[in-house]
Amino acid sequence: MDLVQLQRQLVDYRTSLYHEGFLDEQFTQLQSLQDENNPDFVVEVVSLFFEDSERLLNELSKALEQQVIDFKRMDAQVHQLKGSSSSIGAHRVQKLCIVFRNYCEAQNVEGCLKCLQQVKHEYGIIKTKLESMFQLEQQILNAGGSIPV
Amino acid sequence: MESCNCIEPQWPPDDLLMKYQYISDFFIALAYFSIPLELIYFVKKSAVFPYRWVLVQFGAFIVLCGATHLINLWTFTVHSRTVASVMTTAKVLTAAVSCITALMLVHIIPDLLSVKTRELFLKNKAAELDREMGLIRTQEETGRHVRMLTHEIRSTLDRHTILKTTLVELGRTLALEECALWMPTRTGLELQLSYTLRQQNPVGYTVPIHHPVINQVFSSNRAVKISPNCPVARLRPAGKYMPGEVVAVRVPLLHLSNFHINDWPELSTKRYALMVLMLPSDSARQWHVHELELVEVVADQVAVALSHAAILEESMRARDLLMDQNVALDLARREAETAIRARNDFLAVMNHEMRTPMHAIIALSSLLQETELTPEQRLMVETVLKSSNLLATLINDVLDLSRLEDGSLQLDLGTFNLYAVFREVLNLIKPIASVKKLHVSLNLAPDLPEYAVGDEKRLMQTILNIVGNAVKFSKEGSISITAFVAKLDTLRDSKAPEFLPVLSDNHFYLRVQVKDSGSGINPLDIPKLFTKFAQNQSTGTRNSGGSGLGLAICKRFVNLMEGHIWIESEGLGKGCTAILIVKLGMPERVNESKLPYMPKMPTNHGQTAFPGLKVLVMDENGVSRMVTKGLLLHLGCDVTMVGSSDECLRLVSHEHKVVFMDICVPCIDSYGITIRIHEKFTKRHERPLLVALTGNTDKVTKENCMRAGMDGLILKPVSLDKMRSVLTDLLEHRVFFEAI
Numbered sequence: 001m002d003l004v005q006l007q008r009q010l011v012d013y014r015t016s017l018y019h020e021g022f023l024d025e026q027f028t029q030l031q032s033l034q035d036e037n038n039p040d041f042v043v044e045v046v047s048l049f050f051e052d053s054e055r056l057l058n059e060l061s062k063a064l065e066q067q068v069i070d071f072k073r074m075d076a077q078v079h080q081l082k083g084s085s086s087s088i089g090a091h092r093v094q095k096l097c098i099v100f101r102n103y104c105e106a107q108n109v110e111g112c113l114k115c116l117q118q119v120k121h122e123y124g125i126i127k128t129k130l131e132s133m134f135q136l137e138q139q140i141l142n143a144g145g146s147i148p149v
Numbered sequence: 150m151e152s153c154n155c156i157e158p159q160w161p162p163d164d165l166l167m168k169y170q171y172i173s174d175f176f177i178a179l180a181y182f183s184i185p186l187e188l189i190y191f192v193k194k195s196a197v198f199p200y201r202w203v204l205v206q207f208g209a210f211i212v213l214c215g216a217t218h219l220i221n222l223w224t225f226t227v228h229s230r231t232v233a234s235v236m237t238t239a240k241v242l243t244a245a246v247s248c249i250t251a252l253m254l255v256h257i258i259p260d261l262l263s264v265k266t267r268e269l270f271l272k273n274k275a276a277e278l279d280r281e282m283g284l285i286r287t288q289e290e291t292g293r294h295v296r297m298l299t300h301e302i303r304s305t306l307d308r309h310t311i312l313k314t315t316l317v318e319l320g321r322t323l324a325l326e327e328c329a330l331w332m333p334t335r336t337g338l339e340l341q342l343s344y345t346l347r348q349q350n351p352v353g354y355t356v357p358i359h360h361p362v363i364n365q366v367f368s369s370n371r372a373v374k375i376s377p378n379c380p381v382a383r384l385r386p387a388g389k390y391m392p393g394e395v396v397a398v399r400v401p402l403l404h405l406s407n408f409h410i411n412d413w414p415e416l417s418t419k420r421y422a423l424m425v426l427m428l429p430s431d432s433a434r435q436w437h438v439h440e441l442e443l444v445e446v447v448a449d450q451v452a453v454a455l456s457h458a459a460i461l462e463e464s465m466r467a468r469d470l471l472m473d474q475n476v477a478l479d480l481a482r483r484e485a486e487t488a489i490r491a492r493n494d495f496l497a498v499m500n501h502e503m504r505t506p507m508h509a510i511i512a513l514s515s516l517l518q519e520t521e522l523t524p525e526q527r528l529m530v531e532t533v534l535k536s537s538n539l540l541a542t543l544i545n546d547v548l549d550l551s552r553l554e555d556g557s558l559q560l561d562l563g564t565f566n567l568y569a570v571f572r573e574v575l576n577l578i579k580p581i582a583s584v585k586k587l588h589v590s591l592n593l594a595p596d597l598p599e600y601a602v603g604d605e606k607r608l609m610q611t612i613l614n615i616v617g618n619a620v621k622f623s624k625e626g627s628i629s630i631t632a633f634v635a636k637l638d639t640l641r642d643s644k645a646p647e648f649l650p651v652l653s654d655n656h657f658y659l660r661v662q663v664k665d666s667g668s669g670i671n672p673l674d675i676p677k678l679f680t681k682f683a684q685n686q687s688t689g690t691r692n693s694g695g696s697g698l699g700l701a702i703c704k705r706f707v708n709l710m711e712g713h714i715w716i717e718s719e720g721l722g723k724g725c726t727a728i729l730i731v732k733l734g735m736p737e738r739v740n741e742s743k744l745p746y747m748p749k750m751p752t753n754h755g756q757t758a759f760p761g762l763k764v765l766v767m768d769e770n771g772v773s774r775m776v777t778k779g780l781l782l783h784l785g786c787d788v789t790m791v792g793s794s795d796e797c798l799r800l801v802s803h804e805h806k807v808v809f810m811d812i813c814v815p816c817i818d819s820y821g822i823t824i825r826i827h828e829k830f831t832k833r834h835e836r837p838l839l840v841a842l843t844g845n846t847d848k849v850t851k852e853n854c855m856r857a858g859m860d861g862l863i864l865k866p867v868s869l870d871k872m873r874s875v876l877t878d879l880l881e882h883r884v885f886f887e888a889i
Binding site for chain 1: 769772776783
């Protein structure tokens with residue numbers, strides 16, 4: 001594919017992510033932190049985010065399957081997830097975490113279960129999207145171009 | 150013949166005369182003896198008779214006379230010597246007493262006569278007193294009536310009741326046939342029959358006021374008898390009977406203005422009412438003086454009562470009026486309050502609505518600045534940023550116009566580059582000017598200091614406003630901006646007589662003149678220019694936009710800067726010059742580091758602002774830890790990362806200048822760590838600055854941080870710019886608490 005076309009595709013894709021509310025300006029901040037000294041900053045942070053989130057989501061699923069649910073611990077974990085998602089600008093995930101926390105405070109098991117499903121769903125989407133974006137970027141780099149800001 | 154001593158028992162037979170004498174003497178004696186008896190009886194009975202002893206004398210006289218005559222009985226015949234001597238004694242005594250009595254009588258006759266005259270005199274006096282008594286009684290009666298009438302009249306403050314009562318009571322007291330009151334009409338030319346005693350609803354008869362009889366009555370304050378044929382007296386239908394006597398009296402109608410202090414309003418009243426009283430026709434009664442007096446007194450009382458009633462009416466009316474006004478004022482006040490509240494709400498809402506997009510513009514422009522840009526692009530972005538900053542300031546000022554007017558606005562003083570201000574203005578105005586093909590020239594005097602102390606933003610806003618106006622109102626030609634330090638003689642301009650500048654060592658007066666060759670202004674309109682919202686309509690400026698606030702705001706800023714601003718123009722079509730003088734401070738020895746950090750230095754992109762600054766970042770969340778680290782690395786810091794409080798305590802050293810702690814409830818006990826670090830580093834200059842990073846926007850968090858001993862608090866998310874400015878502030882002031 002043409003380099004220019006690739007670049008344009010990347011820009012459009014990125015714009016759409018912002019537009020649809022998957023990402024917010026925090027992600028832009030991240031990108032601005034990437035420079036010659038830190039060329040893979042964004043990728044590193046996002047990878048870390050994926051690891052962290054998957055771990056947390058597993059733990060949350062396990063906690064909700066227990067007989068006696070430890071809401072406090074769950075709350076702490078959702079808080080972590082919220083923190084991570086807000087740090088990288090995963091807007092939708094962050095929002096859902098807030099809702100999740102409310103359910104935890106209310107000790108509403110039904111709500112928590114429903115919310116967890118939603119979070120997992122959103123997380124899945126954002127992961128796929130970010131991965132596609134990184135692939136595009138890699139393609140551009142391979143084609144010898146530079147990533148448009 | 151010789152007489153013998155024997156008593157001849159036999160009468161001389163032929164002396165008849167002697168017989169008759171004998172009998173008369175006898176009766177005389179009898180009478181003479183009984184009269185004294187009667188006199189004695191009288192004396193006994195009359196205690197008041199003053200001449201008792203006279204009576205006694207009379208008694209004696211009469212008794213003696215009787216005795217004499219009695220003894221005379223024995224002398225007719227031959228009588229003895231004793232009888233003769235007794236007779237002589239009696240006669241002598243009688244003679245004595247009668248002479249004394251006669252003399253006495255002569256004495257007392259005048260007295261007796263005078264008694265009679267005195268008696269007559271006393272009788273007359275008694276009659277007179279009786280008469281007077283009668284008069285007094287009638288007067289007292291009258292007085293009682295008057296009091297009663299007055300009481301009745303004055304017991305009410307209602308005009309109609311007063312008048313009605315007067316008529317009724319008068320009618321009753323004086324037993325009148327008819328009693329009527331004629332009031333002057335509004336025009337004052339006629340008298341109208343207002344009240345009558347007998348007729349229930351008097352039809353409004355009117356009588357012209359300039360009638361001789363009426364004038365006569367009005368000119369005197371006494372009750373005047375008038376003819377029953379007079380128009381005012383024709384109160385009864387023309388009758389079969391002769392009408393009784395009619396009396397009329399004036400009733401002064403007093404006004405408030407008539408009551409002068411210490412002055413009886415005798416002569417100053419002009420309006421009178423007429424009271425007409427008619428006696429019953431068939432009783433042949435006459436008007437007595439006391440009745441007339443009664444009528445006069447009543448008339449006066451009525452006048453007073455009426456005036457009281459009138460005053461009361463006035464005051465009631467005034468009170469009602471006041472109450473209405475009160476209500477209206479209250480309503481108006483409430484409406485005004487509502488309006489003010491509505492305006493404030495509107496301002497508050499608009500405030501928010503206007504600021505939000507402004508923030509977006511400013512934020513994104515500043516972000517844009519950080520990216521790779523070509524020099525032209527950079528210039529454009531900077532201009533956008535500067536304009537939007539100005540606009541944001543303007544919004545703040547416009548929406549806080551009330552603060553300006555209160556005088557509670559304060560200037561943000563700071564040291565700034567004066568030349569740069571003018572250059573900025575020029576840059577901002579050049580595009581528009583070139584579109585209009587206007588030539589703009591800037592002339593800065595060589596003695597103008599480069600740096601000054603003052604409110605940079607507002608000074609720029611003011612100059613920009615004036616220059617903008619110059620551009621706006623010029624269709625062609627050129628605009629020249631000159632700036633220089635004002636000397637004392639130039640300061641005292643005849644155009645600004647109220648401006649009295651005071652020179653002092655630390656200050657100088659900047660004088661800026663903006664001259665344009667545009668449409669000019671009519672000199673008469675110049676005073677209006679600086680008034681809020683007043684636009685100059687005449688020169689076809691209607692479609693040039695603007696709210697008319699610009700110059701008003703400028704004037705206020707200039708006033709705050711202890712300066713003066715005015716506009717001169719020769720007239721329409723001759724251009725105008727705006728002159729501005731403001732007081733600025735002289736900066737102390739200026740070195741670059743003291744200047745406030747200007748975040749838009751074009752060459753700073755990518756340059757590390759804090760080379761080698763050792764910081765410690767503590768955050769349990771790996772992702773956010775990494776982001777913060779990236780941020781700080783980008784700024785050139787030397788970052789150490791820890792994920793737990795123990796690690797933090799272990800690794801923290803005096804080399805670290807700042808420790809960023811992500812506090813989240815309920816995980817890390819950041820407050821505890823703070824205290825421990827305080828304990829660890831007792832010397833203040835060794836201790837690193839402790840800053841909390843949190844997403845919590847409540848005041849409790851902030852207070853807890855402050856209480857725990859933290860030096861700063863930042864809200865997440867942190868942008869690059871924010872981190873930069875925070876670190877700058879932090880290092881300079883050693884404390885930074887973000888406003889929540």
